[in-house]
Amino acid sequence: MTLTIATWNINSVRLRLDQVTRLLREQAPDVLCLQEIKCMEAHFPGAAFADLGYRHIAIAGQKGYHGVATLSRHPFSSVERGPFCRNGDARHIAVGFASGGLAGITLHNFYVPAGGDEPDPEQNEKFAHKLDFLGELRDWSAALIASGNRSSIMAGDLNIAPLETDVWSHKQLLRVVSHTPIEVDGLNRVQAAGHWTDAVRRIIAPEEKLYSWWSYRAADWAAADRGRRLDHIWTGPDLAGRIKDAAVVREARGWERPSDHAPVILRLSAP
């Protein structure tokens, strides 16, 4: 028996309802974390997911932009929106589980700020906000470990591609927001503070190119293959031994009217 956790920046959940239900049917994850749902809670198309067995839905919605939601086959024992981000944006929701193979696990669904174009916090308020958010994540991760919590999962669109093999060209992206050294350093500090394991890279070797996002602007995204790995699933120290499999569902980027992100999937063995 395995547990499957998936994350997907859907770029409007209402526009891509059919793609979400397709993923749920084809991959049958236990839990799916969505980012950029781009709607308020009241407009979230939850009934379509409940019909497929995902009856437990936690939403942090926002009108027009951002917003995250977590869909689950298993009941939640807790739902919390974090105090992240000074702008009051909907970028985090946490759910706890009390039963089944997920018992004792808290799953955090994050949408880290994109950061705008100019990678200079003095000139670009969005980039400053992104770096501040990483600082918050680092402090929060350290507090989690200090409190004795070792069974959490962090999933979502972290909007940073940390490894050289996480981008199509390390050299050409060094000054492009999402792969600048200051962002990668910030993300590495988050990882170290929380003793997080980059679960996907435990399965797919760090030497291998791996992406989860491809621009809409490419004439042929698959042929150009100029991608970045922006979407991640990290596991806490007590879960690292349960990592069994991981994958990017690359084909979803080629579905009709796709999101520019592909889903990322992690399989854990039962405890």
Place this chain on the structure above:
DNA sequence: ATGGCTTACAAAGTAAGA
């Protein structure tokens, strides 16, 4: 030549994504 596109919105052009 990573922005050439895509999205939301008290709708024609803005803002945002990354």
